[in-house]
Amino acid sequence: MPQQDRAYATREAILHAAAEEFDRLGYDRTSLTAVLARAGLTKGAFYFHFPSKEAVARALIERQSELWEQVRESWRGRGVDPLSALYGMFAESADRMAADVVLRAGVRLNADREVGYPGVPSTHVMWEKLIATYVAEAGERGDLRSGVDPDAVARTLCGAALGARLISSATTACADFPSRIREVLGHVLPCVASPEWKLSGSQNTPEGAVGP
Amino acid sequence: MPQQDRAYATREAILHAAAEEFDRLGYDRTSLTAVLARAGLTKGAFYFHFPSKEAVARALIERQSELWEQVRESWRGRGVDPLSALYGMFAESADRMAADVVLRAGVRLNADREVGYPGVPSTHVMWEKLIATYVAEAGERGDLRSGVDPDAVARTLCGAALGARLISSATTACADFPSRIREVLGHVLPCVASPEWKLSGSQNTPEGAVGP
Numbered sequence: 001m002p003q004q005d006r007a008y009a010t011r012e013a014i015l016h017a018a019a020e021e022f023d024r025l026g027y028d029r030t031s032l033t034a035v036l037a038r039a040g041l042t043k044g045a046f047y048f049h050f051p052s053k054e055a056v057a058r059a060l061i062e063r064q065s066e067l068w069e070q071v072r073e074s075w076r077g078r079g080v081d082p083l084s085a086l087y088g089m090f091a092e093s094a095d096r097m098a099a100d101v102v103l104r105a106g107v108r109l110n111a112d113r114e115v116g117y118p119g120v121p122s123t124h125v126m127w128e129k130l131i132a133t134y135v136a137e138a139g140e141r142g143d144l145r146s147g148v149d150p151d152a153v154a155r156t157l158c159g160a161a162l163g164a165r166l167i168s169s170a171t172t173a174c175a176d177f178p179s180r181i182r183e184v185l186g187h188v189l190p191c192v193a194s195p196e197w198k199l200s201g202s203q204n205t206p207e208g209a210v211g212p
Numbered sequence: 213m214p215q216q217d218r219a220y221a222t223r224e225a226i227l228h229a230a231a232e233e234f235d236r237l238g239y240d241r242t243s244l245t246a247v248l249a250r251a252g253l254t255k256g257a258f259y260f261h262f263p264s265k266e267a268v269a270r271a272l273i274e275r276q277s278e279l280w281e282q283v284r285e286s287w288r289g290r291g292v293d294p295l296s297a298l299y300g301m302f303a304e305s306a307d308r309m310a311a312d313v314v315l316r317a318g319v320r321l322n323a324d325r326e327v328g329y330p331g332v333p334s335t336h337v338m339w340e341k342l343i344a345t346y347v348a349e350a351g352e353r354g355d356l357r358s359g360v361d362p363d364a365v366a367r368t369l370c371g372a373a374l375g376a377r378l379i380s381s382a383t384t385a386c387a388d389f390p391s392r393i394r395e396v397l398g399h400v401l402p403c404v405a406s407p408e409w410k411l412s413g414s415q416n417t418p419e420g421a422v423g424p
Contacts, residue, residue, distance in 0.1 A: 024330050028240065112328070115378045118236055124379060155379075155392055156372065156399045163375030164367075166327045167336060180371065183364045191403040 011049045013039045015063075018056045019105035023173070026112055027057055057109050064106030065123075067096070072130065082137040083193055084200045087185050090161065094181035097165070098174045108169070111162070124162070128154045135192070148192045160184045223261045225251045227275075230268045231317035235385070238324055239269055269321050276318030277335075279308070284342065294349040295405055296412040299397050302373065306393035309377070310386045320381070323374070336374070340366045347404070360404045372396045 001009070017039035021030040032053050036046060050056050075089045097104050114121035128151075135150035144150075164184055168177040189199075213221070229251035233242040244265050248258055262268050287301045309316050326333035340363075347362035356362075376396055380389040401411075 026328055029329070115382050116238055116324075117241070117382070118385075119382065121379065121382045124382075152395045153399065155376075156396050159375030159379050159392065159396070160368065160372035161375065162378060163371030163373065166374060166378075167333065167367075167371050170327050170329070170331065170333045170336075173330075180367055184368050184371070187365065187368045187403050188399045191399050 007049075010041070010045060014041065014046060014049055014056065015059060015102060017041075018053075019060060019102040022057065022060065022105040022109055023101050023169075027053075027109055060102065060106035061110045061113075062106075064103050064110060067103060068093070071096075080200050081141065081143060081197075082134040083143055083189060083197060086131060086134045086138075086157075087189065087199060090157070090181050090185055091178065094178040098177050104169070104174055107165070111165075115162070124158060128158045131157055138193070138197075143194055143197045144192055145194055153188070153192050156188060157184070160188070219261075222253065222257060226253065226258060226261055226268065227271060227314060229253075230265075231272060231314040234269065234272065234317040234321055235313050235381075239265075239321055272314065272318035273322045273325075274318075276315050276322060279315060280305070283308075292412050293353065293355060293409075294346040295355055295401060295409060298343060298346045298350075298369075299401065299411060302369070302393050302397055303390065306390040310389050316381070316386055319377070323377075327374070336370060340370045343369055350405070350409075355406055355409045356404055357406055365400070365404050368400060369396070372400070 014035070018030070018035045020038060021035050030053070032043075032046070035053075035056075036043060039046075050059070071089060071092060075085045075092075078085060078088070080088065097107060110123055111121075114123055132150045132154035135144070135148075135153045138144050139148065139150060161181060161184065164180040165174065165177060168174050168180050226247070230242070230247045232250060233247050242265065244255075244258070247265075247268075248255060251258075262271070283301060283304060287297045287304075290297055290300070292300065309319060322335055323333075326335055344362045344366035347356070347360070347365045350356050351360065351362060373393060373396065376392040377386065377389055380386050380392050
């Protein structure tokens with residue numbers, strides 16, 4: 001393996017090993033020693049790539065942030081109605097998190113820093129605004145029941161997604177997060193969508209049809 | 213003030229001051245020094261009542277556990293239909309938490325210990341089972357739409373309540389938790405209840421009627 005590829009592989013191995021620990025234990029309880037043991041690396045190899053545990057955490061947070069940016073972009077131009085795009089975005093996010101510990105750890109680290117201490121949880125606020133925009137667009141198309149408040153729907157869905165992730169993480173390492181997210185959407189969207197609205201696109205709905 | 217009353221008042225002052233800190237910062241970041249400064253007490257006075265920060269945290273966790281026991285009991289014998297009892301129990305819990313920092317701190321301490329680390333979040337599991345029982349009873353009375361899974365509804369509501377509390381705590385010190393909880397119920401119950409079901413009892417529903 002050329003030296004550059006080896007360096008890349010080592011950096012990825014560190015990120016992956018750290019993600020395994022952060023995902024289970026959070027930032028404070030994760031020890032560098034445990035990360036090195038998991039990756040089979042020396043302190044020297046570690047410090048060649050990262051100056052500190054904090055730097056690894058930041059790299060993981062940055063990576064998840066970039067990925068969500070891509071996911072949001074990809075759903076913007078998908079050509080499905082806003083509520084279906086919302087469903088697809090939530091479902092895809094949960095599927096990716098269940099499958100990828102690096103992503104999961106980044107999400108946890110980011111959320112742990114924003115939620116649980118005084119201050120504005122800016123990632124959460126960003127998602128809440130994005131979801132409210134989707135729901136408001138659905139309203140403009142006539143896809144909502146009368147009286148539905150897009151901001152209230154966004155608050156409910158964001159909170160429900162956060163809670164579902166935390167419970168799923170504590171009980172199944174997020175293995176049941178995809179089904180929990182689909183349950184949430186299946187319990188909320190029919191309440192807010194007009195009776196004529198139908199989920200469009202090739203959405204995978206293993207938790208049963210979305211409909212009242 | 214008789215000595216016994218004074219001792220009781222001091223103990224309560226410690227619990228209240230500690231609750232203010234735990235509620236904002238969580239267990240790890242709360243310092244005994246800050247608690248004493250807030251209560252205007254010496255270390256000596258503190259140690260007369262509690263052997264450690266951990267002992268105060270345990271007292272707060274126990275207090276919230278006893279209160280929820282009472283709330284659950286009181287709704288068991290209220291004579292309203294199961295979905296209305298569920299609504300009332302959630303709304304009352306949120307109202308109490310918004311009003312009482314001692315309760316809020318106990319709930320946070322308990323949840324922080326159960327969620328976020330591997331292991332069974334037993335309080336959460338208990339609530340999920342209780343809610344599933346209420347929803348299943350609603351089904352037996354014909355108050356549910358066909359195909360509704362009581363366990364799935366319980367998962368959605370429990371996760372949504374946890375997420376709503378965390379976001380509400382981070383943004384408004386739980387001041388908007390009552391309205392967030394009522395929004396969650398207003399977005400979920402109409403999806404799972406049969407069209408004939410109506411919220412019964414003198415439920416306070418400032419976030420609009422519960423209905424599709």
